[in-house]
Amino acid sequence: MIENTRREFIKHTAAGAAFLACSPASVLGANDRVRVGMIGVGARGQDLLKQLLAVPNAQLVAVADIYSRRRDEAQHLVPGIQTFADHQRLLDMKDLDGIIVASPLHLHARHFLDTISAGKDLYCEKTMTWSIREADECLAAAKKSDRVIQIGLQHESSGALTDTKKWIRDGRLGKVTQVESWMSRNTPHGKGQWVRSVPADCTAQNVNWSAFLNGRSDRPFDPYKFINWRLFWEFSGGNITENMVHQIGWIMSALDLPAPDAAYMSGGVFSEKDGREVPDTIAVTLDFPRDIVVTWQSTFSNSRYGLGERLLGSDGTVENVAGATDMVTGQSEELTRYFPEPINHPADALTSETHDQNHMANWIDCIRSRKTPNASVELGYKTAVAGHMANLAYRTKQRVTLAMARNISL
Numbered sequence: 001m002i003e004n005t006r007r008e009f010i011k012h013t014a015a016g017a018a019f020l021a022c023s024p025a026s027v028l029g030a031n032d033r034v035r036v037g038m039i040g041v042g043a044r045g046q047d048l049l050k051q052l053l054a055v056p057n058a059q060l061v062a063v064a065d066i067y068s069r070r071r072d073e074a075q076h077l078v079p080g081i082q083t084f085a086d087h088q089r090l091l092d093m094k095d096l097d098g099i100i101v102a103s104p105l106h107l108h109a110r111h112f113l114d115t116i117s118a119g120k121d122l123y124c125e126k127t128m129t130w131s132i133r134e135a136d137e138c139l140a141a142a143k144k145s146d147r148v149i150q151i152g153l154q155h156e157s158s159g160a161l162t163d164t165k166k167w168i169r170d171g172r173l174g175k176v177t178q179v180e181s182w183m184s185r186n187t188p189h190g191k192g193q194w195v196r197s198v199p200a201d202c203t204a205q206n207v208n209w210s211a212f213l214n215g216r217s218d219r220p221f222d223p224y225k226f227i228n229w230r231l232f233w234e235f236s237g238g239n240i241t242e243n244m245v246h247q248i249g250w251i252m253s254a255l256d257l258p259a260p261d262a263a264y265m266s267g268g269v270f271s272e273k274d275g276r277e278v279p280d281t282i283a284v285t286l287d288f289p290r291d292i293v294v295t296w297q298s299t300f301s302n303s304r305y306g307l308g309e310r311l312l313g314s315d316g317t318v319e320n321v322a323g324a325t326d327m328v329t330g331q332s333e334e335l336t337r338y339f340p341e342p343i344n345h346p347a348d349a350l351t352s353e354t355h356d357q358n359h360m361a362n363w364i365d366c367i368r369s370r371k372t373p374n375a376s377v378e379l380g381y382k383t384a385v386a387g388h389m390a391n392l393a394y395r396t397k398q399r400v401t402l403a404m405a406r407n408i409s410l
Contacts, residue, residue: 033059034367034368035059035095036097036100037063038063039102040070041070042102051359052360054360055361062090063082064086065083067206085208087111097367098363099120099121099122108125108129109129116142119147121363124150124380126151126152126383128151128377132406135385142377150359150366150374152359153245155246156249157375161250161254164254165253167350173318177291179295181247182296186303192272192274194228194230209221230278240265244282248296262401264390265283270301313341316339316340318336318337335352337350359374362374389401392410
């Protein structure tokens with residue numbers, strides 16, 4: 001059912017994508033106001049909405065959401081904007097330059113392709129898609145168009161990445177064969193990580209449940225799953241697609257890595273015994289070409305070590321460490337340092353000096369300049385593939401290559 005529905009909407013968007021391949025992009029001047037719409041204005045969408053409002057010469061014009069409460073909340077935040085229950089009505093607006101997609105993960109591909117077909121530039125929250133097949137379809141459509149596409153991998157706009165790339169170019173790390181990364185988080189006892197209360201007005205009358213299901217098997221409205229979709233495989237990729245992809249994208253960019261050759265993943269639902277399907281305790285190993293192994297570990301029951309990455313080279317180490325992340329409140333200050341390996345490359349340690357960029361502002365700037373944003377669709381594709389390979393390895397309890405991943409159906 002899911003694949004049949006996907007094929008239907010791909011077919012309908014193909015003609016629009018082909019048209020876009022031939023249509024020239026309009027170029028906005030530095031002082032021209034960029035008019036933006038949003039699809040999905042839940043917690044993450046409202047966070048992005050506030051980021052957009054802080055960007056000079058950018059204007060939020062309209063939003064679309066299948067839940068009436070979210071539309072009302074957006075209108076309260078930005079009085080005077082138009083609101084729609086159907087995202088297609090938003091995309092039909094002729095005076096929009098770009099669209100921000102912040103819908104649940106399993107809706108990303110539909111909204112991505114519909115936006116490209118409508119001739120709008122796109123900011124798509126990570127992870128780019130719910131599956132590898134969807135990632136293939138979105139990448140193909142993007143390459144046929146001339147749209148400016150930014151993926152919501154905000155670490156790509158960090159000063160830490162800029163400095164790390166420079167240290168690598170300067171040869172300070174030598175040969176890197178291993179990268180360690182981690183994300184630790186905790187909540188007070190009795191408060192499940194990611195679990196959100198269901199508002200009283202979250203009813204079948206106020207939610208377009210069919211649009212949310214997006215081709216999945218029909219069933220009675222389930223307000224808990226609608227609000228807490230991140231907990232279930234049918235709609236989510238769990239902590240891999242919510243958090244790991246940020247860090248894997250940063251590592252891929254720093255070392256100029258392609259998609260991994262193979263993935264392993266162990267773990268389980270060990271601390272959050274609340275009926276969720278996605279694991280709360282995770283250990284991932286990704287094998288990359290050029291003899292590089294990347295690991296990522298995560299727990300929801302301890303926050304001591306926060307978030308970070310270590311690039312381990314024969315001549316030096318880059319350590320990028322921050323406090324624990326949260327998808328709504330953000331993350332604490334980063335501290336990025338280079339440590340020399342005295343036996344091979346004696347030198348003074350270095351501290352990151354480049355300031356972070358504004359990821360949303362980078363997208364708006366690129367709408368004007370038609371340049372490639374910091375988190376390109378190609379990077380979005382690679383991180384999606386890596387994440388889905390890891391999840392498939394966990395769910396099938398085996399080492400998974402990309403070729404295997406393309407043929408696994410769950």
